[in-house]
Amino acid sequence: MSSISGILSSAVSGGDSGGGSVASQVAALNKQIQNVLTQVKELADNKELTDEQKSEMQQMYQSQITMLQAQIAQLEQKQAEQDQPKSDSSSVSESKADGINRPTDTNKIDVYI
Numbered sequence: 884m885s886s887i888s889g890i891l892s893s894a895v896s897g898g899d900s901g902g903g904s905v906a907s908q909v910a911a912l913n914k915q916i917q918n919v920l921t922q923v924k925e926l927a928d929n930k931e932l933t934d935e936q937k938s939e940m941q942q943m944y945q946s947q948i949t950m951l952q953a954q955i956a957q958l959e960q961k962q963a964e965q966d967q968p969k970s971d972s973s974s975v976s977e978s979k980a981d982g983i984n985r986p987t988d989t990n991k992i993d994v995y996i
Contacts, residue, residue, distance in 0.1 A: 912955050919947050926940050
């Protein structure tokens with residue numbers, strides 16, 4: 884049980900630190916997910932616990948994985964929001980009227996059929 888609380892505390896502190904790049908934070912969270920999955924596999928091989936205890940532990944591991952996946956999604960969403968203004972400013976400069984395929988005020992044709 885102590886290893887479970889250690890994983891939870893490291894996941895919470897790692898998610899709130901804000902240090903490092905988003906990619907490194909996502910990689911750390913994925914590593915924590917792998918650690919939890921390893922513990923799930925070890926749980927299946929454990930002969931000392933009853934089926935009820937295994938079920939409770941499995942539910943707890945599943946909630947940890949869900950929490951870590953939510954943190955990953957939150958980080959990716961934050962990264963996407965940070966990248967969004969950069970792409971908006973570049974698309975505005977590209978759509979500047981140049982008179983070729985995007986008419987200017989002095990270079991446009993009105994066609995009536």
